[in-house]
Amino acid sequence: MANYSTNEFKAGLKVMLDGDPCSIVENELVKPGKGQAFNRVKLRNLMTGRVGEKTFKSGDSLEGADVMDLEMEYLYTDGDMWHFMKTDGSFEQYAVEKKALGDSVKWLKEQVPYIITLWNDKAISVTPPNFIELEVVETDPGLKGDTAQGGSKPATLSSGAVVRVPLFINQGEVLKIDTRSGDYVSRA
Amino acid sequence: MAIDWQPSASLETLRERARLMVKVRDFFAQRDVLEVETPVLGQGGSTDVHLVSLHTLARTDKGQRRLWLQTSPEFHMKRLLAAGSGPIFQLARSFRDGEIGGRHNIEFTMLEWYRPQFTLDQLIDETATLIMSLLPSFPGPLVHYRYRELFHTYLEIDPFTTPLEKLRSLAAKRAQMSAQSLAAEGRDTCLDLLMSVVIEPQLGQRELSVVLDYPASQAALARRHQDVDGEWVSSRFEVYLNGIELANGYDELIDAAEQRTRFADDNAERRRLGLPEVDVDERLLAALEHGMPEGAGVALGIDRLIQLALGKARLEDVLAFSTPNC
Numbered sequence: 204m205a206n207y208s209t210n211e212f213k214a215g216l217k218v219m220l221d222g223d224p225c226s227i228v229e230n231e232l233v234k235p236g237k238g239q240a241f242n243r244v245k246l247r248n249l250m251t252g253r254v255g256e257k258t259f260k261s262g263d264s265l266e267g268a269d270v271m272d273l274e275m276e277y278l279y280t281d282g283d284m285w286h287f288m289k290t291d292g293s294f295e296q297y298a299v300e301k302k303a304l305g306d307s308v309k310w311l312k313e314q315v316p317y318i319i320t321l322w323n324d325k326a327i328s329v330t331p332p333n334f335i336e337l338e339v340v341e342t343d344p345g346l347k348g349d350t351a352q353g354g355s356k357p358a359t360l361s362s363g364a365v366v367r368v369p370l371f372i373n374q375g376e377v378l379k380i381d382t383r384s385g386d387y388v389s390r391a
Numbered sequence: 392m393a394i395d396w397q398p399s400a401s402l403e404t405l406r407e408r409a410r411l412m413v414k415v416r417d418f419f420a421q422r423d424v425l426e427v428e429t430p431v432l433g434q435g436g437s438t439d440v441h442l443v444s445l446h447t448l449a450r451t452d453k454g455q456r457r458l459w460l461q462t463s464p465e466f467h468m469k470r471l472l473a474a475g476s477g478p479i480f481q482l483a484r485s486f487r488d489g490e491i492g493g494r495h496n497i498e499f500t501m502l503e504w505y506r507p508q509f510t511l512d513q514l515i516d517e518t519a520t521l522i523m524s525l526l527p528s529f530p531g532p533l534v535h536y537r538y539r540e541l542f543h544t545y546l547e548i549d550p551f552t553t554p555l556e557k558l559r560s561l562a563a564k565r566a567q568m569s570a571q572s573l574a575a576e577g578r579d580t581c582l583d584l585l586m587s588v589v590i591e592p593q594l595g596q597r598e599l600s601v602v603l604d605y606p607a608s609q610a611a612l613a614r615r616h617q618d619v620d621g622e623w624v625s626s627r628f629e630v631y632l633n634g635i636e637l638a639n640g641y642d643e644l645i646d647a648a649e650q651r652t653r654f655a656d657d658n659a660e661r662r663r664l665g666l667p668e669v670d671v672d673e674r675l676l677a678a679l680e681h682g683m684p685e686g687a688g689v690a691l692g693i694d695r696l697i698q699l700a701l702g703k704a705r706l707e708d709v710l711a712f713s714t715p716n717c
Contacts (some may be wrong), residue, residue, distance in 0.1 A: 235583040238584075257568070
């Protein structure tokens with residue numbers, strides 16, 4: 204991979220840091236009155252998801268990371284691995300480990316497209332679509348007429364996620380959920 | 392992909408910017424400070440080790456010559472002072488290669504002015520008055536700090552006496568840097584890093600902060616003097632607002648021999664670091680030999696001040712076209 208110097212660091216650039224692939228979140232040139240220039244760089248570690256800050260001397264460089272985001276549909280799990288297929292018509296499949304799946308495991312639904320991040324052709328993270336439609340498999344019976352009042356109750360969805368829903372929601376209904384916050388949006 | 396040709400700043404911002412520029416010119420007109428325009432190109436350039444100068448080749452009366460794009464209008468303005476101009480100011484396009492970011496642009500506008508016979512304190516007051524006159528509301532009082540005092544307050548060390556090894560490890564730790572990347576760096580680099588990462592963000596919050604008594608090694612083109620502790624320090628000040636460095640002022644060095652030594656030292660340091668040497672401005676040295684009046688001068692990043700006055704997030708928000716968009 205190419206090397207990138209601090210001048211070329213910009214949001215979204217993927218670089219290697221301490222052996223892990225990272226995505227640059229922010230890069231700020233810091234130059235005191237009469238001194239040497241530094242770059243304060245915020246990076247997201249793509250293996251752990253954690254964001255950290257690092258300082259580099261201006262002109263230092265980092266090796267680029269062979270990281271790609273690809274759209275793939277979820278197929279099935281065999282218990283050990285979760286299988287996805289590219290949506291580009293190639294039918295190419297990737298097996299994803301539980302660790303790479305992370306929290307996204309609770310938003311899985313067959314035939315829904317996910318963004319799979321590959322590092323050296325190995326899946327390291329899975330990002331669900333911002334909104335997903337899932338069926339309620341278990342919740343207390345809905346309260347008739349209670350459509351305007353506040354109040355909520357837990358509901359278990361077909362993917363296994365448990366979300367707070369309004370009191371009028373019934374088992375078997377399909378709901379639109381915001382996967383970033385885990386909030387109920389509406390009936391689908 | 393469509394080419395982005397649109398201005399970096401909104402047209403409304405450019406109108407506000409123009410209004411602020413009128414205020415700047417009024418400020419100096421009321422004080423009988425003459426507006427001057429000096430060349431962007433010069434046969435000499437800034438030898439400052441931490442500035443990267445742009446240069447270009449031009450066909451001149453002496454054949455093809457390398458001319459330097461000025462990193463500030465300082466040298467030409469000092470030649471005017473030596474010629475007897477009296478107080479002068481300039482809104483000067485200046486160039487510093489590689490400096491791009493939320494507070495930097497390779498090509499930017501420097502507001503620089505010189506006050507023969509002024510003391511540093513008088514110039515600090517005038518600088519604060521100008522800054523406050525351009526801000527939409529009172530930023531808080533002007534508060535003075537000594538460099539040493541800031542390091543005591545925020546880092547509990549003495550910047551002048553702390554051993555280099557300790558400075559390196561502290562700077563690496565506070566800036567989230569690997570220790571090895573600072574292993575070869577000197578005191579000033581470590582102090583700069585601590586200043587920018589730890590101290591600067593605390594300055595100019597609900598006040599206008601002015602910092603004085605920088606280490607003598609960070610004097611650049613300022614005189615040096617002994618402070619109240621007997622330490623040799625630079626006769627230099629910096630002004631901060633909202634954690635951003637706005638202005639840098641000097642009790643100007645007028646000693647030609649000392650100036651020549653500093654240029655030579657810079658170029659020696661450049662050779663040591665494998666950086667290109669910069670042609671020394673012989674005309675400035677000749678002007679200093681002729682004699683430049685004692686006094687103080689200050690350079691203020693007017694783009695940054697406009698950015699703060701208009702509450703914009705990034706420098707490019709107040710530039711018609713930032714360098715990445717030029």
